Amino acid sequence: MKKELSAIEAKYEAQKIAFGPMYFQSVIALRDLGILQFISENRKGVSIETIIDNVDVSEYGVTLLLEAAEVLGVVEIADNIVKISKVGFFLLKDEMTRVNMNFMNDVCYLGAKNMTDSIVNGKPEGLKVLGDWPTIYEGLSILPEPAKTSWFEFDHYYSDNAFPDALKIVFSKKPKLIFDVGGNTGKWSFACCEHDAQVRIKILDLPVQLNVARANATARGLLDRIDFHAINLLDTTQKIPQGADVIWMSQFLDCFSKEQITQILENAFQAASEHTTLYILEPFFDNQNYPAAHYSLVATSLYFTIMANGNSKMYRIEVMKELVCKAGFEVVATYPLIGDSYHTILECRKKAQ
Numbered sequence: 446m447k448k449e450l451s452a453i454e455a456k457y458e459a460q461k462i463a464f465g466p467m468y469f470q471s472v473i474a475l476r477d478l479g480i481l482q483f484i485s486e487n488r489k490g491v492s493i494e495t496i497i498d499n500v501d502v503s504e505y506g507v508t509l510l511l512e513a514a515e516v517l518g519v520v521e522i523a524d525n526i527v528k529i530s531k532v533g534f535f536l537l538k539d540e541m542t543r544v545n546m547n548f549m550n551d552v553c554y555l556g557a558k559n560m561t562d563s564i565v566n567g568k569p570e571g572l573k574v575l576g577d578w579p580t581i582y583e584g585l586s587i588l589p590e591p592a593k594t595s596w597f598e599f600d601h602y603y604s605d606n607a608f609p610d611a612l613k614i615v616f617s618k619k620p621k622l623i624f625d626v627g628g629n630t631g632k633w634s635f636a637c638c639e640h641d642a643q644v645r646i647k648i649l650d651l652p653v654q655l656n657v658a659r660a661n662a663t664a665r666g667l668l669d670r671i672d673f674h675a676i677n678l679l680d681t682t683q684k685i686p687q688g689a690d691v692i693w694m695s696q697f698l699d700c701f702s703k704e705q706i707t708q709i710l711e712n713a714f715q716a717a718s719e720h721t722t723l724y725i726l727e728p729f730f731d732n733q734n735y736p737a738a739h740y741s742l743v744a745t746s747l748y749f750t751i752m753a754n755g756n757s758k759m760y761r762i763e764v765m766k767e768l769v770c771k772a773g774f775e776v777v778a779t780y781p782l783i784g785d786s787y788h789t790i791l792e793c794r795k796k797a798q
């Protein structure tokens with residue numbers, strides 16, 4: 446059972462929220478100015494004077510950032526000696542933390558101020574700080590740096606970890622033709638081609654993304670096995686073609702509202718035969734082993750609100766299963782938390798009519 450906070454503790458927690466954005470930026474500065482790295486290289490601890498002598502930052506700057514870092518538990522300071530804490534170590538060395546922090550700082554931070562307007566208007570009102578598009582998806586491959594690198598590192602960090610086990614699951618039925626819906630840069634399609642020498646792929650995505658996927662496929666010499674189908678799945682007149690053995694949707698449906706997901710799945714339904722398998726790979730926030738994963742996924746929903754499209758989110762697993770059924774499919778197997786990842790695969794078939 447959760448321990449009830451005292452009033453003093455609750456007031457402290459409330460201040461963490463009140464000053465959170467500024468403390469966040471202080472850690473970015475501590476990292477980007479090389480101060481955290483220097484401290485971590487001195488495992489047994491290092492004096493504040495030595496830090497000032499070795500990093501290119503004023504005494505004022507070092508002192509101030511260390512005071513903030515101590516409050517946050519990023520460093521420990523005793524008798525003028527500074528040591529990196531376990532939290533500091535993760536901030537510096539952990540890949541999930543690195544991609545999350547850069548995504549927050551480079552993609553979301555400035556736009557986050559528009560949270561209230563985004564919710565009221567149902568639009569990503571923060572997106573204007575990056576470019577003039579209705580949703581981030583029209584701008585993905587032309588985002589300004591460093592937002593572009595941080596967006597792709599964030600997206601790939603989460604989906605790449607799922608691919609090895611996902612390949613085993615999808616290829617257990619030896620599909621000959623896979624549709625990679627929302628295939629983005631083509632990473633999954635290339636992994637499929639490497640896994641199986643015969644398989645053919647069709648990548649379906651917005652035209653601006655297909656330019657990137659096509660260039661990547663060309664560089665890999667895969668144009669004879671991968672083709673491209675430009676589609677805007679928010680336009681219900683644009684139909685997914687028929688003929689796929691597998692329709693693959695990886696980290697795709699979370700880009701849409703529940704109503705839009707139902708429409709897209711109905712579109713997949715008209716494209717599917719009774720032999721087609723629809724696979725949905727998603728990180729469901731209520732189906733995670735670690736609190737850090739749950740916390741990160743709920744934060745990702747907030748990114749969808751302010752920057753992506755103003756109406757999508759990460760979902761609970763049962764919500765997605767209901768939408769799958771509503772569109773005429775049934776979930777015939779669930780592969781929870783595959784491999785070293787945060788994802789579940791839902792294997793779906795058309796319901797018998």
Ligand SMILES: C[S@@+](CC[C@H](N)C(=O)[O-])C[C@H]1O[C@@H](n2cnc3c(N)ncnc32)[C@H](O)[C@@H]1O
Pocket residue numbers: 582585600601604626627628629630649650651654676677678679694695696697700
């Ligand atoms: C979060 S990315 C997922 C990429 C990849 N499948 C993965 O697992 O990493 C979502 C993809 O959906 C595409 N997308 C977003 N809105 C779309 C739309 N209305 N029609 C077609 N594709 C869309 C985006 O361009 C992007 O490539």
